[in-house]
Amino acid sequence: MFLYFYFTVEGVDFVKLLEEKILKDGHVGQGNVLKVDSFLNHQIDVGFIAEIGKEFYNLYKDEKITKILTIEASGIGIACLTAQYFNVPVVFAKKTPTINIYADIYTSKVSSFTHKKEYDIYVSKQFLNENDRVLIIDDFLAKGSALEALIKLIDAAGAKTVGAGIVIEKAYQNGGKIIRDMGIRVESLARISEMTEENGVVFCD
Amino acid sequence: MFLYFYFTVEGVDFVKLLEEKILKDGHVGQGNVLKVDSFLNHQIDVGFIAEIGKEFYNLYKDEKITKILTIEASGIGIACLTAQYFNVPVVFAKKTPTINIYADIYTSKVSSFTHKKEYDIYVSKQFLNENDRVLIIDDFLAKGSALEALIKLIDAAGAKTVGAGIVIEKAYQNGGKIIRDMGIRVESLARISEMTEENGVVFCD
Numbered sequence A, B: 001m002f003l004y005f006y007f008t009v010e011g012v013d014f015v016k017l018l019e020e021k022i023l024k025d026g027h028v029g030q031g032n033v034l035k036v037d038s039f040l041n042h043q044i045d046v047g048f049i050a051e052i053g054k055e056f057y058n059l060y061k062d063e064k065i066t067k068i069l070t071i072e073a074s075g076i077g078i079a080c081l082t083a084q085y086f087n088v089p090v091v092f093a094k095k096t097p098t099i100n101i102y103a104d105i106y107t108s109k110v111s112s113f114t115h116k117k118e119y120d121i122y123v124s125k126q127f128l129n130e131n132d133r134v135l136i137i138d139d140f141l142a143k144g145s146a147l148e149a150l151i152k153l154i155d156a157a158g159a160k161t162v163g164a165g166i167v168i169e170k171a172y173q174n175g176g177k178i179i180r181d182m183g184i185r186v187e188s189l190a191r192i193s194e195m196t197e198e199n200g201v202v203f204c205d
Helices: A012-025 A046-063 A074-086 A145-156 A175-181 B012-025 B046-063 B074-086 B145-156 B175-181
Strands: A027-029 A033-035 A067-071 A090-096 A105-112 A117-124 A133-141 A160-170 A186-196 A200-203 B027-029 B033-035 B067-071 B090-096 B105-112 B117-124 B133-141 B160-170 B185-196 B200-203
Touching: A012 A046, A012 A186, A012 A200, A027 A200, A046 A074, A046 A133, A046 A160, A046 A186, A046 B074, A067 A074, A067 A145, A074 A090, A074 A133, A074 B046, A074 B074, A090 A145, A105 A145, A117 A145, A133 A145, A133 A175, A145 A160, A145 A175, A160 A175, A175 A186, B012 B046, B012 B185, B012 B200, B027 B200, B046 B074, B046 B133, B046 B160, B046 B185, B067 B074, B067 B145, B074 B090, B074 B133, B090 B145, B105 B145, B117 B145, B133 B145, B133 B175, B145 B160, B145 B175, B160 B175, B175 B185
Parallel strands: A067 A090, A067 A133, A133 A160, A160 A186, B067 B090, B067 B133, B133 B160, B160 B185
Antiparallel strands: A027 A033, A090 A117, A105 A117, A186 A200, B027 B033, B090 B117, B105 B117, B185 B200
């Protein structure tokens, strides 16, 4: 196993580094979409994402996590690299345009604002149970629909949602508030307060 | 970074272990589909898959790999865990039902026999170029359509396909032969010679 050095100490310094990477390698595209596909969700900078995983581990290491839950496709790499630190399996919820209600799966519904559509997600009942303490990992949090849908899957299994680890939160949208108001811990490494094509990305203090 | 011990030495012993895991945790479902979703493509046994990554590294470590290419969704976890050993980025091809031909992407077509449909995949031109020496990683090889489509993306970029690392090859189908006949190295860790609901899985010698 290789180790990646980014010349950081823990916590705040890594967040700074992530913010710099978003400013340097990301850009705001048409329709105010943040493109970070050079390191996060099309090409994956595996060393850097492993550092992100280490941050999530530092935040949740005392929480007796038994499973990491994410959603296909862009959450999977981050979840796997994070799971190595916790030494637990990853389960990824699958997307499907329509689903029949089978007895052996939990399902819930996501509204995607980026793609302007609704879809179902599901997890096999085999892979979540009432003894699980689950950490949700995802790349983005905006309006919170995906995160809410994942929490519903965990609830349906009778498992415990310990919290969420998010790489980038669009803090000017209300998803973070909705989930935190449910009493669920949400740790977002980079929090964006403002984002436009003209002025680029501004982070929360 | 944690280390996972599976009490194996290199190569053959790990293949044995993978075969045992397929026999123990996998099963042949309706329509002769091999279900290995408890450790490979729904729930991911991250420690075990990291060992698979190490096998791919042992097989291709002298090949000066610059990039690992896979296809969403189930290839991503395996590719990321493998890429850590090579210290290179992962690029995952995205699936889309239909695509406009944009100037900034390479596209090709996959026929899925499992899902009985055709779809397009694409990679941004930014992430593959003529200096790349690419290792393709995927969970399954059956009729070879996905692998062929990935090779076409690499060809379109003028990059070199060094080879493919496959977890499970259905050797009774012709995909492996098609790709190897193209002169491309294919390393499959587990090779299935026969598979039925009644008799289960039989591996090649």
